Amino acid sequence: MILSLLGFILKGILMKIPFAILGLSLIPQRWTNAITKKDIPFFIEQVLRLLVSAAVLFFVIDIMLLDLTAAAFFSSFAIILGLILIIDSRMYMYRASESSSTRRNRRGNEAAKQPKTPWNVHFNSLMGVVLIAAWVIMLFYPLTFAADLHGLAKVDKKKELEEVQDIKTMPLVTVKMADAKGDAAINKIENASYFTEGEYRLTNINDELAYTSPIEMDGFLKAGKAEYTPGYNLISAVSTDKGASTVKGKMLYAPSQYLDHDLERTIRKEYPNKIIHDSYLEPNEDGKPFFVASVGHYLKYRSGPVVDGVVLVNPETGDTKYYPKGKEPKWVDRTFTLETALEYWTYWGKYVHGWKNQS
Template structure:
C-alpha cells in the first residue's frame, strides 16, 4: 500500500504542473525584439573560467594560517567596482575542523576579466556560512527568521565598503512546489548572524542578483515549453512553436549598464537529436527579472557547435590538451560571434573567437584579448558581403603618424604587451606579441616618430596591426 501511495504521489507531482501550464508560462514577462543588439559589454567580458578561479583560490587559501581547516566555497560572479569578479567565501572543510576553527577567516576575490591576476583574500571573521553547523548554518539561520519563505539560492557579495554579506534569493511557489516566485532577498551578516529582508526592487543598489541562474532557466523553460498550454506538450501534442533554452550554455556576464545578466541561446524542439542552429537568444536581468528574447537570429550556430568548431580549428588542434570552454554569444562588429576562453587544465592559453554563421563558420585565435580581436577584425573585413557581413566604418586599415608621448609595457602570462600614446591622438594603442617587428617596439622611446596601421572600431584601446619606428636604423 505504501508503495502504491508513493507511485500515485509521484505521478501527481509529475503531471500536476501541466494543469496550470498557462500560469507557469505567464511567470515570464518577455519583451520580444526582432533585431540583434549588442546587449553585452565586450569591454568587461569574462575570460576566467570557474576552473581557473578555483585554482587561483586554492593557491590563496594555502597562504592562510591553519589552511588545512578550510576550503573554497562556490564561485559567483558579481560587479565589484565596475569589474566582473568571482567572490568565494572561505568555507569549513568538515565538521571536526569547523569545531577547531570556530569561524572562517574571510573571502576570496578573483577577477573574471584579467587572466593574470591571482586571488586576493579579504580577511574577516565569518561565523555564519553555508558550511557551518547547527545554529551557525547559513540556511538554518535564514529559515528560523523566515520559515514561510523558500530559499532559491544564496551567495556572498561585498557591499561598497568591502564588507561581506550573504545574499539569499527568497520567495514562494506558484502552486505546491512548482513555479518559483521571487519575493525579494535576505541579507545575512556573516559575523553576527543578523538578517534583514528586502522586498523585490527595494534591495540595496550594490546587490547584483535577486533572481538566480536556476530561476532564470526555469522561467525561460516555462515560457518556451508552454507557449500554447499543456495540450501542446502532451504525448499527442504537436509541440507547435516550442523553444528550448540551452541549459548547458547559459552564461553570466554584464550589460553596458554594469548590470548582471544571464544569456542563453534557444533552439527549436526536435523529435530526434539536437538542433545545431539558433532560433533566438534570451537575456535575463539578474536584478530586475526583466526578460528579452531576440528572435532575429538565422543561420547562427549554437554555443555547443561554436565550441566544437573552435576545438576542431587549426589553432587548437595542433596543441595537445588545449580545449575551448563554453563561450558567450555576442553581436560584435555587426556579426554573430562567440568569444571562448581556451585553457589547458586550469591555465589560460588564449581566446578563440568564432564567426557563428552556420553557412560559413570561421575561427580566429589570439593569445591575448587584443590579439584575438585584431585577428577577428581582419576576418570580418575579409568576409565582406560574401557571408552577409557588410564591413562598417572603421574596418579599413588606417595609418597614424606621430611622436610617441608615452610608452609602457605590461608583463602578461602570454608575453609583453606594449601600450603607447601618439602625439595629437586621444586614443591609446597596444602592440601585442602577435605583431611583427615586435623588436622595434621594445627599442622605442618617448619622442620617437612612429607609423601605426590600425582598424579603429571605437575601442578605448586600439590594437595595432603594423608598427614602424622611423627613428630606428633601417634593417
C-alpha cells in the first residue's frame, strides 16, 4: 500500500510538470543573462520552482479534487500566479540594480545612470497586480447576483397547514438507533476490525423506508489489508424490532477507499468539469448497491450550486453513468441533496430583499 501511494504521488506530480511551466520565470532577460553568465543558482531556482509548482497542482487537483473548469482554476491559482509574476519582476529589478552598483564601484564610484527596466518586466508586474485584484473582486462578485441566488429556490407559499404524513409510513427508528444496530452487525462480519460504518441515509426500497450505510475502511493501512469492503448495512426505519442486516458484496470503490479507488476521484476522472455536490449509497429494487452522486454546476462563478443530474457508480467495478435530472432510474430517491436544499432555503430567506437588506 505504501508503494502504491508513492507511485500515485510520483505519477501525479510528473503529469503536472507540463502545466507547472507557469511557475518558472516568464522574463526572457533573466534566462538570457543566466545562460550568458552560466548562472547555476538561477537554474537550480527554476528546477525547484518547477517541482514545487507541480506538487501544488497535484495537491489541489488530485488530492483536493478540484473540478477542471476555468472558474475553478482562477479561484485556486490566480493569486498564486499573480504573486509569482510580481516577485519575479522585483527579483529582476533588484539584480539589475545590484549589477549596476557593482559596475559603478569598479569604476571608482563614477556617476552612472540607473539601468532602464524593460517594458515586459513592468508588464509582468502589472499583470500580477491585475490577477490579484481580480481574484479579490471575485470574492465579492456573488453579492451582485443575490436576486438570482434568491430565485434558485422555487417556494410555494400556503396559508393552510399540510396534512400530517401517514404514521404508518413515518420513520420510527432514529439515526442514532440505526447506528447502534449497525455496530452490532459489523461486529459479526469477518475481519471486523478493518471496517467501520459509513453515514446512514434514509431511502425507500420497495415502498418501505430503510436506512442504508456503506461499510467503510477504517483507515489507510487497513484499506491496504482488506482491499475491498464486504457490503452495506440495511436497517428498517419503520420497525424498531428488526435488527440490522449486512448485505454482502465486494465494494472496491467507496468514499473511504484510497488512491484510484476513492469514490470522488473515480467520478472526477470521468466527469472532470462537473461539480460533485454529494454522494450516498442507495440499493436498487433488487438490493444491488450503487453510489449516487448529485452533480451539476454553479449558477455564476463559484456560487449557487445547480443540480444537473446524478452519476451512478457501481462500487464493485467502478463503472459510472450520468443521468440528467428527470431521467434518473425510478429507484433513485433523491437528486437534490439535503445540503443543497438548505443552501437554497438560506438564499431565499437571506436575499429576499437583495444583498443590501439581508434578512
